[in-house]
Amino acid sequence: MMINNFRLQNFRNYKDETVQFMPGTNIFVGNNGQGKTNVLEGIYYLLTGKSYRVQREQELLRWEQNEFHLYGDFLLAHHKVFLESHYRDKKKMVKVNQVPCQRLSDFVGTINVIFFSPDDLVMIKGGPSERRRFLDLHIAQMHPGHVSILNAYNKVIQQKNALLKSYVAKSLKYSQLQLWNEQIIELGKKIISNRLDLTKRLQEAANQIYPNLTSQKETMQTNYIALGKKDANEAISQFPQLLNDKLEQEMERQMVLIGPHRDDLQILLDDKPARLYASQGQQRSIVLSLKLAELELIRQEKQEYPLLLLDDVLSELDRFRRDYLIKFIESSRIQTLITMTSAETHLESGALYYVEKGHIRRNL
Ligand SMILES: Nc1ncnc2c1ncn2[C@@H]1O[C@H](COP(=O)(O)OP(=O)(O)OP(=O)(O)O)[C@@H](O)[C@H]1O
Ligand SMILES: [Mg+2]
Structure with a gap:
């Protein structure tokens, strides 16, 4: 799949700019603060309906403007798609081949994209929620049903939390909690097995990437830690017991303390926690390998590669790792x-673009 043409109007520092992309590698070069990241953010927004940097569209609007528009021509294996995203008077509107889309979810996932951003490094150093988000985002791209399960699960957690909070006032009955626990177990098991399955497949794909990226000098291992246990299948079978064991503590702390909303993805570098020991370049290499592993999984499922967006990926990588990445892409x-x-200097092919003050010029 590829993007041919992209137009941004009043998006970030772009007034009205059109870019024609080439197959293969497209390199955007420019000084700091010129608009390189903004182009990638625009494409990501057009494809997913979200910015990965900010929650609110308001920040994407070019200063002092009240509407932005994005247009993109995409070429898939067997057909073309023309996508438009409009934000006007605080409302979003999406069109696919000029037909307005009722719900954003109707089109999300039709065109897949992998985005590496330096912000993704929080996956290593940040808390478990960052790593759960990474897994959930990938599962949702492939299987939108995962989002409904997550929403239903989170609602049950909120309801049980509310019940636990009212415990002192209302003298809570064990049977009342049991009802919520049954739902937590039923939905929670699905979430755990989806994440576990993805972790295994990602690890398999990353095994083909990380050792090569590090010239066989390092190893990387990911383990999904479900309900505090390394053996996720054992965790699933013991879920009811584990929930029961936490009951007193939950009543004391007035919140649900065990379930996939507290799980983690453990990332090991040479058998030690990457969170504690990985250097800057090693953190970048791990995240990059996971993203390239994702790319491979999408290709396996969809029979075509997603679009790959790499923002500022090369800094902090040594010469060997840079060369490996460039060779991989090319x-x-x-x-x-x-x-x-x-x-x-070591890029052999690819179209080169210069980005300056919100203007993009192809170097011919
Ligand atoms: N809503 C906005 N309206 C107008 N300009 C904006 C808006 N948001 C950000 N900018 C400006 O866009 C410029 C370019 O940002 P961008 O993040 O794309 O830079 P970059 O080329 O990726 O730089 P770096 O090399 O430092 O990563 C910045 O100078 C910023 O001030
Ligand atoms: Mg940038």
């Missing part, structure tokens, strides 16, 4: 949009 022929602050 040999796979995945359409890739990559940003950097200076034109790298």
Whole structure:
């Protein structure tokens, strides 16, 4: 799949700019603060209906404007898609092939995208919620049903939390909690097994990437830690007991203390927690490997590669790792949009664009 043409109007620092992309590698070069990240953010927004940086569309509006528009021509394996995203008077509107989409979820996932952003490094250093989010976002791209299960589960957790909070006032009955626990177990098991399945497949794919990226010097391992246990299948079978065991503590703390909303994805570098020991370049390498592993899983399921957006990925990587990444992109022929602050010498092919003050110029 590839993007041919992209137009941004009043989006971030772009007034009205159109870019024609090439198959293969597209390199965006420019000084700091010129608009390289903003182009990738615009494409990501057009494809997912979300910015990965901010919650509110208001911040995406070019200063002092009240509407922005994004347009993109995409070429899939067997057909073309023209996507539009409009934000006007605080309302969003999406069109697919000029037909308005009722719900954003109707089109999300039709065109897949993998985005590496330096912000993703929080996956290593940040809390467990960052890592759960990474897994859930991928599962949702492939199986939108996962989102409904997560929503239903979170609602049950909120309700049980509310019940636990009213415990002192109302003298809570054990049977009342039991009712919520049954739902927590039923929905929770599905969430755990989806995440567990993804973790295993990601690890398999990453096994083909991380050792090569590090010239066989390092290993990386991910384990999904369900309900505090490394053996997730054992955790699933013991879920009712584990919930029961926590009951007193839950009443004391007035919140649900065990379930997939507290799970974690453990990331090990050479058998030690990456969170504690990985260097900057190693953190970047781990996140990059997980993203490239995701890319491979999407290709396996959809029979075509997603669009690959790499923002500022090369900094902090040593010469060997940079070369490996460039070779990987060039040999796979995945359409890739990559940003950097200076034109790298070792790029053999690819279209080069200069980004300056919200203008993009192709170097011909
Ligand atoms: N809503 C907005 N309206 C207008 N300009 C904005 C808006 N949001 C951000 N900018 C400006 O956009 C500029 C470019 O931002 P961007 O993050 O794309 O830079 P970049 O080229 O990726 O830089 P770096 O190399 O530092 O990552 C910044 O100078 C910022 O002030
Ligand atoms: Mg940037």
